[in-house]
Amino acid sequence: MACPFFTDERLKDGQNGGTLDGEGNEDTPCMSYRNYLQLDQLLDCVKPTSEMFGKELVHDEHLFIITHQAYELWFKQIIFELDSVRKLFSSEAIDENRMLRITSRLNRIVVILKLLVDQIVILETMAPLDFMEFRRYLSSASGFQSVQFRVIENKLGVKNEHRVNFSKEKYITVFPDKKSIDMILQSEEEPSLCCLVQKWLERTPGLEKDGFNFWKKFEDSVQAQIETLKTQIELETNERIKEELKTEHSQKKETFEGLFDIERHNAFVARGERRFSHRALQGALMVSLYREEPRFNQPFHILTQLTDIDACITKWRYNHVLMVQRMIGSHKLGTGGSSGYWYLRSTLSDRYKVFVDLCNLSQFLIPACYIPPLTPQMKYRLSIKEESKRSE
Numbered sequence: 001m002a003c004p005f006f007t008d009e010r011l012k013d014g015q016n017g018g019t020l021d022g023e024g025n026e027d028t029p030c031m032s033y034r035n036y037l038q039l040d041q042l043l044d045c046v047k048p049t050s051e052m053f054g055k056e057l058v059h060d061e062h063l064f065i066i067t068h069q070a071y072e073l074w075f076k077q078i079i080f081e082l083d084s085v086r087k088l089f090s091s092e093a094i095d096e097n098r099m100l101r102i103t104s105r106l107n108r109i110v111v112i113l114k115l116l117v118d119q120i121v122i123l124e125t126m127a128p129l130d131f132m133e134f135r136r137y138l139s140s141a142s143g144f145q146s147v148q149f150r151v152i153e154n155k156l157g158v159k160n161e162h163r164v165n166f167s168k169e170k171y172i173t174v175f176p177d178k179k180s181i182d183m184i185l186q187s188e189e190e191p192s193l194c195c196l197v198q199k200w201l202e203r204t205p206g207l208e209k210d211g212f213n214f215w216k217k218f219e220d221s222v223q224a225q226i227e228t229l230k231t232q233i234e235l236e237t238n239e240r241i242k243e244e245l246k247t248e249h250s251q252k253k254e255t256f257e258g259l260f261d262i263e264r265h266n267a268f269v270a271r272g273e274r275r276f277s278h279r280a281l282q283g284a285l286m287v288s289l290y291r292e293e294p295r296f297n298q299p300f301h302i303l304t305q306l307t308d309i310d311a312c313i314t315k316w317r318y319n320h321v322l323m324v325q326r327m328i329g330s331h332k333l334g335t336g337g338s339s340g341y342w343y344l345r346s347t348l349s350d351r352y353k354v355f356v357d358l359c360n361l362s363q364f365l366i367p368a369c370y371i372p373p374l375t376p377q378m379k380y381r382l383s384i385k386e387e388s389k390r391s392e
C-alpha cells in the first residue's frame with residue numbers, strides 16, 4: 001500500500017513489517033524501520049569477494065568489509081558536521097549565540113573520531129593468516145582510495161605541500177574516476193576549517209593596537225618574567241641551581257623570540273612547523289590565557305576540541321599502522337601500491353596536524369601572576385555577549 005503523505009520511495013511500499021511510531025497518522029506517516037533506514041540496500045552491500053568468485057566464503061572477510069563500511073558511514077557523518085561548522089564559521093562576525101552549536105558539533109566529531117580509533121581493535125581480532133586468505137581478492141583496492149578520508153583531511157586543512165607523496169605520485173592520482181577527483185578537488189578549493197578558524201581568531205576582542213593591545217602587554221610581561229629570572233641567576237649561590245636557571249633563561253628567551261619576531265614566525269610557517277598567521281596565534285593565546293572570562297569560555301572549548309581532532313586522527317593513524325604491521329609486516333607493499341608500513345609511518349609526523357599551533361600553545365603560556373591584568377573596559381567587554389551589549 002502506498003503511503004498517502006510522502007512520495008519518497010521508502011514510503012511507497014508498506015509491505016515491510018514494524019513501524020517506527022506505531023500506526024501511521026498525519027504527523028507520523030506509515031514508515032517501517034526497514035524502509036526508513038533503507039536496510040535492504042544497506043545490508044545488501046556486504047558482499048565478500050571470496051564468495052563472489054564462486055569459492056568458499058572466507059569467514060573474516062565479512063568482518064573486514066563491515067568494518068570498512070562502518071568507517072565510511074562515520075566519515076560521512078564527520079563531513080556533514082564539518083560542513084555545518086565551516087558554514088557557521090564562514091560569516092564575518094560570528095553571532096556568539098552560535099558558539100554552542102559549534103562546540104556541540106565539534107564535540108560530536110571528536111566523539112566519533114574516538115570511536116573510530118577504538119574500532120580498530122575489532123579488526124584486530126582477525127588473525128594475519130585469515131587476512132591472507134582473502135587479501136589477493138582485494139586486488140588494488142586500498143583505504144588509500146577512500147575519497148571521504150581525503151575530503152575530511154582537506155576540509156580540516158591538510159595542505160598538499162605537507163602530504164607524503166607515495167612513489168613520487170600525488171595522492172589524487174590513485175583516483176581513476178571523475179566523480180572522486182571532482183569531490184577531492186572541490187574540497188581542496190573550499191576554505192578549510194583551519195583557514196576559517198584563523199580568520200575568527202584574528203578578530204579576537206582585545207587584539208586591537210589602539211585598544212587593549214594584548215600583544216604589547218603580553219610581550220612586556222614576558223620580558224619582565226625573563227628579567228626576574230636573570231636577577232635570580234645573579235643572586236643564586238648554589239652552582240647547580242644557577243646552571244639550571246641559566247638553561248631555563250636561555251630556553252625561554254629563544255622560545256619567545258621565535259614568537260615575537262614576525263620574520264622568525266614566517267620562517268616557521270614556511271618550514272611547515274607553524275600553520276597559523278601571527279595574528280591568529282595571538283588570538284589563540286589571548287583566549288587561552290583569559291579562558292575564564294565569560295566571552296572566552298566557548299572559544300576556549302573550541303580550541304581544545306580542535307586540538308582533540310588532531311590528536312584523535314594521529315591516534316587513528318598510529319593504531320592503523322600498528323595493525324598494518326601486524327597483518328602484513330613491514331616489508332610487504334600495500335594493495336594500493338605504496339611501501340605499506342613505511343609509507344604509513346611517515347604520515348605520523350606533525351605535517352598532518354592541522355592545528356599544530358594549538359598543540360604547541362602551551363610552550364607560550366606564562367604563570368598566572370604574569371598574565372597582564374584586564375582593564376575595566378576589557379573586563380566588561382569579555383563579561384557579556386555582544387548581542388546583549390548591543391541591545392542596551
Ligand code: HEM
Nearest residue numbers: 068071142143144146149324327334335336337338340347
Ligand atoms: C587488515 C586491515 C588493514 C590493512 C592491512 C591496511 C593496509 C593499508 C595499507 C598498506 C595502506 C597504505 C596504502 C596502500 O599501499 O595500500 C593503507 C592506507 C589506508 N588505509 Fe588501511 N588497512 C587496513 C584497514 C583499514 C581500515 C579498517 C580503514 C578504515 C577506513 C583503513 C583506511 C585506510 C586509509 C584512509 C588509508 C590511507 C592513509 C594515508 O594515506 O594517510 N584501513 N592501509
